[in-house]
Amino acid sequence: MQHYDVVILGAGAAGLMAAIAAGQRGRRVLVLDHADEPGKKILISGGGRCNFTNLDTEPGRFLSANPHFCKSALSRYTPQDFIALVDKHGIPWHEKTLGQLFCDGSARAIVAMLLDECAAAQVTIALGRKITGVSRADHFRIETDHGTVTAESLILATGGLSIPKMGATGLAYDIAEQFGLRLTEIRPALVPLTLDSAQLARTGALAGVSQPILARCGRAAFREAMLFTHRGLSGPAILQISSTWRDATPIMLDLLPDEPASGLAALKRARPKAALRSIIADMMPSRMADVFLPAPIAPNPIGSFTDDRLAGILAALKSWRLIPAGTEGYAKAEVTSGGVDTRDLSSQTMQARTVPGLFVIGEAVDVTGWLGGYNFQWAWASGWAAGSHA
Numbered sequence: 369m370q371h372y373d374v375v376i377l378g379a380g381a382a383g384l385m386a387a388i389a390a391g392q393r394g395r396r397v398l399v400l401d402h403a404d405e406p407g408k409k410i411l412i413s414g415g416g417r418c419n420f421t422n423l424d425t426e427p428g429r430f431l432s433a434n435p436h437f438c439k440s441a442l443s444r445y446t447p448q449d450f451i452a453l454v455d456k457h458g459i460p461w462h463e464k465t466l467g468q469l470f471c472d473g474s475a476r477a478i479v480a481m482l483l484d485e486c487a488a489a490q491v492t493i494a495l496g497r498k499i500t501g502v503s504r505a506d507h508f509r510i511e512t513d514h515g516t517v518t519a520e521s522l523i524l525a526t527g528g529l530s531i532p533k534m535g536a537t538g539l540a541y542d543i544a545e546q547f548g549l550r551l552t553e554i555r556p557a558l559v560p561l562t563l564d565s566a567q568l569a570r571t572g573a574l575a576g577v578s579q580p581i582l583a584r585c586g587r588a589a590f591r592e593a594m595l596f597t598h599r600g601l602s603g604p605a606i607l608q609i610s611s612t613w614r615d616a617t618p619i620m621l622d623l624l625p626d627e628p629a630s631g632l633a634a635l636k637r638a639r640p641k642a643a644l645r646s647i648i649a650d651m652m653p654s655r656m657a658d659v660f661l662p663a664p665i666a667p668n669p670i671g672s673f674t675d676d677r678l679a680g681i682l683a684a685l686k687s688w689r690l691i692p693a694g695t696e697g698y699a700k701a702e703v704t705s706g707g708v709d710t711r712d713l714s715s716q717t718m719q720a721r722t723v724p725g726l727f728v729i730g731e732a733v734d735v736t737g738w739l740g741g742y743n744f745q746w747a748w749a750s751g752w753a754a755g756s757h758a
């Protein structure tokens with residue numbers, strides 16, 4: 369039976385970063401994963417180019433029952449730290465929009481970089497390992513289908529439930545619970561929302577149409593693109609608010625966020641003979657105008673409406689209130705929100721308060737980033753925190 373200083377379950381973003389940090393401290397590190405390849409989610413991320421961090425990283429861009437928890441780790445391993453690593457490996461990158469940094473080429477470069485760093489830090493990575501049990505006496509004892517290993521420290525980095533087809537499992541939650549750690553409510557997040565059949569009868573024909581909108585859900589508001597789908601709504605604005613949406617609650621969509629409330633009255637003076645439909649179709653895809661403008665009034669010249677009536681028409685387009693039927697679930701969710709309760713972890717080290725030597729990092733923890741590179745930044749930062757102490 370082999371003994372290690374640190375065993376890490378999960379060779380994803382967080383696990384590999386923790387392995388690098390611990391290995392660089394001279395710890396004997398073993399990373400175990402049931403997949404046949406490390407960093408599979410990194411490979412498919414950002415459309416294959418990996419949106420590996422966000423320059424605007426700050427604690428307010430992460431959701432958690434304790435919004436303060438992420439502060440310490442994020443401040444000690446920053447986007448600039450990760451950029452320095454990427455630059456050290458000569459990986460070209462660019463800022464796309466909203467502080468989002470992507471590889472110029474393939475996400476494979478990020479995985480290769482992490483594996484190079486692991487190799488330099490003498491980390492052992494064992495793939496295709498089924499974890500069959502974990503227990504603790506003097507040491508942690510990790511049983512696999514390839515035998516048993518023991519460790520001083522055990523880091524849980526198996527992520528959340530998103531994309532089960534890629535091998536996502538609830539192993540980190542199960543082991544955390546086994547050791548008495550609490551879990552918060554777990555839900556699919558950064559996920560398309562579905563509409564019911566009555567709503568789809570109206571919007572289904574718009575599948576593939578996209579429009580910049582302002583989406584609100586409770587206190588969350590995101591001004592980004594929305595995409596109509598055959599099942600409902602997607603696009604960055606919808607994915608963002610899906611993380612705060614709860615069943616049976618309404619969302620509010622401003623379909624014309626750039627138009628001031630009095631915008632139509634001003635256009636009436638400029639183009640009184642233009643059909644209302646043409647005016648609206650200048651502001652949104654014409655197929656959308658056909659769905660969202662009441663058919664009987666659409667062909668009428670804008671000059672035939674009173675200013676008050678125009679204000680009412682615009683207000684309806686700026687405040688589409690709807691209650692989604694649900695989400696597309698873990699099969700389509702980019703992340704899982706909720707997870708191991710941060711009350712049971714140290715925010716400095718990610719170590720369990722009541723189980724010395726047990727650490728939880730990455731998506732398995734109740735910290736969920738916005739869309740746009742924030743989730744990887746959390747994986748790097750929480751992985752670095754644990755690897756620096758395990």
Ligand code: FDA
Pocket residue numbers: 377378379380381382383400401402403406407408409410412413414415418419420421497498499525526527528530531535536537538539701702703729730731732740741742743744745747
């Ligand atoms: P991660 O899921 O990366 O790794 C977990 C590892 O544990 C995997 O290697 C898995 O095989 C292993 N594992 C799971 N269960 C196991 C078990 N029972 N036994 C052994 N091993 C097990 N984020 C971002 O910031 N920018 C982006 O561009 C994207 N893009 C993106 C696209 C898509 C399609 C998805 C699904 C997700 C993203 N994300 C993202 C989110 C990002 O991928 C995610 O937040 C991180 O990968 C989380 O890192 P972790 O290391 O915590 O888990």
